[in-house]
Amino acid sequence: MFAEERQALIADRVATSGRETVAQLAAHFAVTPETVRRDLDALEAARQLRRVHGGAVAIDRFSLAEASIGERQARRQDEKNRIARAALRMIPSSSTGSIILDSGSTTERLADLLAGWAPATPGDQLLVITNAVPIAAKLATAPDVQLHVLGGRVRGLTSAIVGPSTAAQLDALRPDIAFIGANGIHPRFGVSTPDAAEAAAKSAMVHAARRVVALVDSTKLGRETLVRFAALTDIDALITDAEPAAELADALANAGVEVVVV
Known part of the structure; x- marks a missing residue:
């Protein structure tokens, strides 16, 4: 070799x-x-x-380690595609609804699928709220999607829009579902990400939405990164590609989190 x-x-x-x-x-x-x-x-x-x-x-x-959005897009593509397809099935097609798509490589796969989304009843539309520049670009011309792009500062490493104005806009919204990415989900520490500004935006999304769905591939399970933005009890469902280890599985069950393994 x-x-x-x-x-x-x-x-x-x-x-x-x-x-x-x-x-x-x-x-x-x-x-x-x-x-x-x-x-x-x-x-x-x-x-x-x-x-x-x-x-x-x-x-x-490492707690502060973070890959760029381009680097993350190249990793675990099949797993992220499966997670995105499962997330798509959670979006109702029977009536007009609203969702948040957080910045991230897995949520971006969901945006790819939503670019071809069509409602069950002609004329219905889906409102997609996002703080991700790449997701906004993918959905800008989707015929059945209304796009709401949150304002703020663009963080170069991840192309996420963050800052106090981003959180303030989310505080005035009440969407049906928030699809959230994370760098770690841990039985005791909760759901985390390395950057404080992105954590603040994610936290605002979690508290804004009626239902919160974490899209997290299995490499993030059991991990802690620097900034916690949600407790397990703040999450309604987790979509991942492998069964969580026993300690995390027990913590998720105790928090009432629905776990979907694809």
């Missing part, structure tokens, strides 16, 4: 498991620990992982 091939596989293992030791990787790939350390050095230089004592961790395991 070429070094580049092994390094790609190492990066994938670390991203999936969250943490790998030098000994584990050396045994799995039948190479020396020194070879693994060189591989990890190369992968850290390429921002594929973070070196720690005795091994490596995924970059997104």
Whole structure:
């Protein structure tokens, strides 16, 4: 196996498991620990992982670590598509309704589906409220969607619109469903994201909507990032691609959260 091939596989293992030791990787790939350390050095230089004592961790395991929207779009595409399709089924097509689409790569997959959405009764429309520049661009010309773009400051890393004016606008709205993204959902800490400004916008969405649905792929389950924006009891449903671990599953059940695994 070429070094580049092994390094790609190492990066994938670390991203999936969250943490790998030098000994584990050396045994799995039948190479020396020194070879693994060189591989990890190369992968850290390429921002594929973070070196720690005795091994490596995924970059997104740090509380402030955050990938750009472009980087996230390229990850776990099949899983995010399945989550988005399940979310679409929660949107009624029988009457005019309103939803929030939070900024994020999984909510953006839902926006792709909504671009072709049609109501059961001709003339009905769906109002989509969003703070995501890419989602607004996708839905701007959708024939059966009314688009409401929240105002504020655009955060470059994620293309999310944030700030006090964003939260103030949400405070005056009462949409039917909010579809929310997150960087972590933890049995004790709750639902979190690395950035305080985005957390404030997400919190405002959670408190504005009649029903809150978290769209979270399984790499985020059991994780804590820097800023909590909701407790588990604030969430009505979680759509994810794998069963949560026992502690998180129990906490979700105790909070009354419907868990949909796709």
